[in-house]
Amino acid sequence: MDMDRSQLADFLRRSRERLRPEEVGLTAGPRRRTPGLRREEVVQLAGMSADYYIRLEQGRGPQPSTQMLASLSRALRLTEDERDHLYLLAGHRPPAGKPSGDHLKPGLLHLLDQLKDTPAQIVNDLGDLLAQNAMANALFDSVCVLKEGERNVVWRWFTVPAVRAPYPAEEHDHWSRVHVADLRAAATRRGGDAASTALIERLLAASEEFAALWELHEVAVRRTSRMRVVHPAIGPIDLDCEALLTPTEDQRLLIFTPPPGTDRSHLELLRVIGTERFGPSDPSVAATG
Known part of the structure; x- marks a missing residue:
């Protein structure tokens, strides 16, 4: 071709x-x-x-x-x-089928584009980071680098130690189990397709921690959670993470908001950082990813 x-x-x-x-x-x-x-x-x-x-x-x-x-x-x-x-x-065959959840859903993309004042990301069910806004870039600093081959948050969690730096050490075990249980739910729903099988096999070969947790057979789709992120410029930030799933559950919009009754000033600082670092002159948001 x-x-x-x-x-x-x-x-x-x-x-x-x-x-x-x-x-x-x-x-x-x-x-x-x-x-x-x-x-x-x-x-x-x-x-x-x-x-x-x-x-x-x-x-x-x-x-x-x-x-x-x-x-x-x-x-x-x-x-x-x-x-x-x-x-x-470009001389390539188009991707065969569309079960992988890699192509952004228009509805989620529209919602993401409207979220200017709170961090938000779009991920697929395998944990591939497809898009995020400037505030999410600012929240996770340089950890969520949107380069090809580096977008899978599960792979990075278990193989790139720096990814865990924003999270308190005492919560690492909890998030490891969340990632594994969510991935198993996705693999089950996909019926063991090539994409999920390849990711799981890579993780089993690369991470003893992942392999041990995989043996527990825990299954749970990640929907809502409370988390603490330690930002290098702002300090600890407590956030609620709400996951809005598509009907087929192959993609989700993650929205990070302060718990009710807490100070929102940290988000305002994030907004300033995001605008300065990832605004029109440096829009390193995936639109993608």
Whole structure:
């Protein structure tokens, strides 16, 4: 299957120009002259090289990988039909079937875009982080890096020690069990499909802790929880995490809010940090992921 560079370039450019900054959680600003998103905004939303993306838009780039196409699809808010068209233009077959929950649900994406004053994320049932707003980036600092291959929060929890740093040490065992029980529920619902099986096998090989917890056969979908996050600039923040699941339970919107009756000033500080660090000039939110 051949890559159509000129058509791919045109499709990427038109998809970028039709998106308004507000649709991806950005502020347009008074001096914006570019219709739609800037190239650098797409680059950061997709987590890719600026030079590489510019070459794609100019019809000069090498064939993108399927992983890169998935990131671009999320960054540009493509529908499933548009995503399949993108794959074909790039010389790849579109993803077979759609049971994995990787393509963002429009309803969840719309809700995420409206949440400006509270941290929020979209994850699929296997724990792949598909999108998060600027306040979630600020809350978890650099831990939730949205680069291809690093989006699965379960994998990172059990294999990247730094991921646990924001959580009090005495709560690590609790969150380990939550992750494992939630993953088992997803694997059961999927009927042991290739994606869930591959993730579980990788975790079993990489983490003795995961393997021991997997043997307990605990099963529980994560729906609501109370948590404490120790932010390096703000200190301890107590939050309620509410999970809004899609009807098929393959994706969920996680919304982090202060418990009733508690001080909301920490969230205001987070909002300032998120705006300064991840605002229009540095929109490292996945739109994706």
